Amino acid sequence: MRLLQRPRLRSTAALFTTLSAFAANSLVSGPSVADPFSTAPCALTRTAAHHSEGVDTWNSAYPRPSRSLDAVMVFLSFPDRAPMATPAELAADHFPATSRFFQEASYGRFTLRPHPLQRWIRMPKPSTAYAIQRDWSPEGRAAYLHDALAAADPHVDFSRYDLVYFVADPDAPGVDSDATKVVNLESPLHADGTDIRRVVTVFEKHPPDRLVLAHETGHVFDLPDLYHRPVDGKGDWDTYVGDWDLMGSQFGLAPELFAWHKWKLGWLEPRQVLCVRGPGPTRLTLEPLAAGPDVPVSRASGAPAFGLGGGAKLAVVRTGTDSVLAFEARGPVGADRAACRAGILVYRVSSGARSGRGPVEVVDAHPRSEACWENSVYPPLADAPVALGEHFTVPDNGVRVDVEDRTASGEWTVKITPGTKL
Structure with missing residues (x-):
């Protein structure tokens, strides 16, 4: 699939990129902004739904795993x-x-x-x-x-x-x-x-x-069930998220927790969440979500951490009062080492949907195919990510994602264009 040519950087954008490369390497064209220091517009409000996916506040009835x-x-x-x-x-x-x-x-x-x-x-x-x-x-x-x-x-x-x-x-x-x-x-x-x-x-x-x-x-820790339970107990249970999150299936090929859940639990810094706003395209860099213990990352607190770096892990586009589209880089590393496909995973999040009723739904970028049928818990979603060199427009809202590049260290260059229907 055809990639769009990378636009020339304006000097102000280049300066911002130099100062903030650790968070986004953001190349901005037009009025759209990916601002790692302003996540509030994309932070869904926690609702009364059981295990709500809202991230604006923490439900104090649950212990938060931000300490031992x-x-x-x-x-x-x-x-x-x-x-x-x-x-x-x-x-x-x-x-x-x-x-x-x-x-x-x-x-x-x-x-x-x-x-x-x-x-x-x-x-x-x-x-x-x-x-x-x-x-x-x-x-x-x-x-x-x-x-x-x-x-x-x-x-x-x-x-x-x-x-x-x-x-x-x-x-x-x-x-x-x-x-x-x-x-x-x-x-x-x-x-x-x-x-x-x-x-x-x-x-x-x-x-x-x-x-x-x-x-x-x-x-x-207040995380919901992401599987779909058939009324009669028969049929597919993993139609919402397939292999892509532990809360969907512990048998999944890629059981890493979604970046949205890491944000909810307090494991991502604000600068690691990019809120994409405005009508124009935004180009940004996403680091792979999963990481293994063999790749240590230093932190200011001195505590151990794991990952490729301290850069952005999650991009978000607001789609409604209680809904967003989320974008993250997934591939065969760490807990995801058996992942069937690598690329940018796109999923919908609803803070008003309760546990077991589809609070998260993976968007299939390849709806006419499936993969890894011998091992996947739900092969139709095993090849859901948008792969390198591909572009994909999300049905119903017109948000487009172009996966333009991947560095030797595993970082993904992604262009997100909010749809006209938002």
């Missing part, structure tokens, strides 16, 4: 089956993999510290007494949590921890691995002088699904 947090793992056995695995073996199913995922995804800004008990805690009833299943009855769930907390309280000082994982013996006959989830409590549990407002109930088989605990922990 401590998580206790309590291992629960039942009278109807002697455990076949040890607590240490079950802890190793999830850690250090879960901590490593968040360490890398946050560019070193967040550390999840697990504290697994070294013993089994015996539940008072058989596992079959709790009717454990994916769509658990409130009564069964409440009974399980009440008994688990009462059994564990003599052995755990819950006031010391920010997160609680109740891990059931995976071999007990009444345990259903599909029931692993976060339980949000309207009336908190109380122990050791502290309120426990949410608990991750883990019923995973041994060994478990890949990154399942990272997915559930994402809910503890």
